[in-house]
Amino acid sequence: MSKHARWDASPLETLRVGPGFRLADFDAGSTPGFDGDEDAGEELMQERGKNLADLQEQLYAEGRADGTRSVLLVLQGMDTAGKGGIVRHVMGMVDPQGVQVRSFGVPTEEERAHHYLWRIEQALPQAGRIGVFDRSHYEDVLVVRVHNLVEPEVWGERYDEINEWELRRIGQGTKVIKCALVVSKDTQLDRLEERLHRPDKFWKYNPGDLDERAHWDEYMEAYQAVFDNCSTEAAPWYAIPANNKWFARLAITEILTTEFEGMGLTWPAADFDVEAEKERIAALRATGE
Numbered sequence: 001m002s003k004h005a006r007w008d009a010s011p012l013e014t015l016r017v018g019p020g021f022r023l024a025d026f027d028a029g030s031t032p033g034f035d036g037d038e039d040a041g042e043e044l045m046q047e048r049g050k051n052l053a054d055l056q057e058q059l060y061a062e063g064r065a066d067g068t069r070s071v072l073l074v075l076q077g078m079d080t081a082g083k084g085g086i087v088r089h090v091m092g093m094v095d096p097q098g099v100q101v102r103s104f105g106v107p108t109e110e111e112r113a114h115h116y117l118w119r120i121e122q123a124l125p126q127a128g129r130i131g132v133f134d135r136s137h138y139e140d141v142l143v144v145r146v147h148n149l150v151e152p153e154v155w156g157e158r159y160d161e162i163n164e165w166e167l168r169r170i171g172q173g174t175k176v177i178k179c180a181l182v183v184s185k186d187t188q189l190d191r192l193e194e195r196l197h198r199p200d201k202f203w204k205y206n207p208g209d210l211d212e213r214a215h216w217d218e219y220m221e222a223y224q225a226v227f228d229n230c231s232t233e234a235a236p237w238y239a240i241p242a243n244n245k246w247f248a249r250l251a252i253t254e255i256l257t258t259e260f261e262g263m264g265l266t267w268p269a270a271d272f273d274v275e276a277e278k279e280r281i282a283a284l285r286a287t288g289e
Helices: 038-064 083-093 118-122 137-141 152-156 158-171 185-196 199-204 208-213 216-230 245-261 274-287
Strands: 070-077 099-103 130-134 174-182 237-241
Touching (some): 038 070, 083 130, 137 216, 158 174, 174 245, 185 208, 216 237
């Protein structure tokens, strides 16, 4: 690893949302715990990405060998925060056959006919896979709260329900990693404007994004409530400064890789006689078959 690319403190510590965390005081342009610049960050990300790819392959192999474990990466954030970039640049470093990505927008008619967690259940990663939620079950205490889609007493009960649901998923073998990409209001406007000056970004521009931006303060209150109520010991939230896209990608790469390293993954043992198979191949070589 380059001496110029290192963490002074792990993002699992510096970015973890704990008691007393205040979103209003959070610096979305900061790079906590990292002493390098963008070039150094990209260098380190690629190095750690190689580790992540190896570990993801071990998880995938474990799943193929009747293992039950999986990983769920939950991404939340305001429009332009960079959720799609995390999927492309971070998850793009691992084998795509081991990744399941699901985006959650406005519920369909079928989804509305069920409990709000029903559609989340349908999208959970299979054993051996990394599941990525681009938005998630937290929409039901964010968008729903901001736009008064249900009564406060309804969404108010969902924090505990979500905590209990996540704890059950963890008990069943799914590691839950929750990252909130925090972008400043000014940076969001810059990114929205940029889309209007680049034809290759027109498809990403939605006039409704400005309508949502008008509710910025309400969203910040809703996110604060999520952090206050749902950053648990079992499934903590990580607040990721997202004004610098390179840092957000680096931080999530480091969080994922470190969490994978803690899983104690190993390659599955052969379920056949290795030596006997070697002898069979040697015999084929000897006969020229």
